[in-house]
Amino acid sequence: MDFRLTEDQRALRRGVRELLARRFDREALREAVDAPATALDRGLWRELGEAGFFALRLPEDEGGxxxxxxxxxLLFEEAGRALLPGPLVATHLAAGTVPGAAEGTVVVTAASEGLVPWLxxxxxxxxxxxxxxxxxxxDPLTPLHRVARTDGHPAGEAVLLHAAEQVGSAGRTTEAAVAYAREREQFGQVIGGFQxxxxxxxxxxxxxxxARAAVRAAAVTADPVEIAGxxxxxxxxxxxxxxxxxxxxxxxxxxxxxxxxLHLKRAWVRARLGMTAxxxxxxxxxxL
Structure with missing residues (x-):
């Protein structure tokens, strides 16, 4: 069985990365962090809706x-890589049930493990x-509220999409570390040469x-235990x-x-959303 991404999947991932590079690059990220008050970029949210980010899994006859x-x-990996703010998972899962969620004109959040982001x-x-x-x-880009923790089990899809965001962040920090190790010099050589x-x-x-392999495998099987792992x-x-x-x-x-x-702080917050360790x-x- 071939588990490599198809050409269509690679094109989908590339398209989302290009969209985020254009609309939420490092300059936009720093502007959002340094803003006096945290506010969601509704224009970007609508662009995500127009690009099919939220309606990705809706049937075509329903506008998806x-x-x-x-x-x-794959989409949520890219969102995590870019540190895209907002209740992406909740809005994605609400597409088809909450009018406007699929189009990005309505922002949906959800209570998870006693926390509510972007309420x-x-x-x-x-x-x-x-x-x-x-x-x-x-995390300066994830405003939170605390609510009474419920005993209900979180939806597997929500857990997996939060995990995908974490994978994207892990990949991006790996790239950042390698890039810095190749350019930073100490004692007359780049630090990447040190063991x-x-x-x-x-x-x-x-x-x-x-982690990426585990998340993508769980996306294929949708097995609750594999999602937890x-x-x-x-x-x-x-x-x-x-x-x-x-x-x-x-x-x-x-x-x-x-x-x-910023990646560390977002990772700490995401680790408490969807499903705790x-x-x-x-x-x-x-x-077992």
């Missing part, structure tokens, strides 16, 4: 693109947010690729790679001007 979960995973900006909410209280978020730095970069690549691996890759990327950058990585800390571990352990 008619693709499946494996293709959705003040949302036009519709999935789940009970009674008594929601603002919570200071470590310790090589080991860090190699470990980042292994984590990212292992993929979320565990993706969270570990996103957080671990961001930390190692900081190590490669040294003191520069800890400055506000560097983007590495504790729940994922319990799901995997129960199947």
């Amino acid at each position: 693109v008619g693709l499946g979960l494996p293709e959705a995973v 003040d900006e949302a036009d519709a909410v999935s789940g009970d947010v009674t008594g929601a209280a603002p919570l200071r978020s470590v 310790a730095v090589k080991h860090l970069c190699a470990g980042m690549l292994v984590r990212a690729e292992l 993929a979320k565990l691996l993706a969270d570990e890759a996103a957080v671990g790679n961001a930390r190692d990327c900081l190590q490669v950058h040294g003191g520069m990585g800890f400055t506000w001007e560097a983007d590495v800390h 504790e729940r994922a571990e319990e799901a995997v352990a129960a199947s």
Whole structure:
């Protein structure tokens, strides 16, 4: 069986990357971070809707693109790579049930593991947010509210799409670490020539690729246990790679001007959305 991406899937991924490079490049990211108040870019949200980001899995006769979960995973990898802000997963899952969600004219958020991202900006909410209280978020681009945690199990699709975002972030920090290691010089040579730095970069690549394989496999099987395992691996890759990327950058990585800390902070927040490590571990352990 051939598990490589098809030409159509590669074209889909390339198209989303080009769209985000044009509409949410590094300059736009830094402008969003440095803005005095966090606000969702509604124009970008509508462009995503027009590009089929939210309607990707709706049938064509319902105005959708008619693709499946494996293709959705590719889109969310790119969103994670770009650190695209907003309740993307909830709006994507609401397409077809909440009018305007598929077109990007309506923003939908959802309560997950006791947290609700972007509640003040949302036009519709999935789940009970009674008594929601603002919570200071470590991620400057993910405003949060806390709600009473429910005992219900999160939807597998939501878990997997959050995991796909983590994979995208893990891949991007790997690229950033390698690029910096190739240009930064110490003691008369680039730091990428030092064994310790090589080991860090190699470990980042292994984590990212292992998580990517697990997420894409779970997108094909849609097996709940495989999804839980993929979320565990993706969270570990996103957080671990961001930390190692900081190590490669040294003191520069800890400055506000560097983007590495933004990937780490987003990875911490995403690790608490969809399915926490504790729940994922319990799901995997129960199947053994």
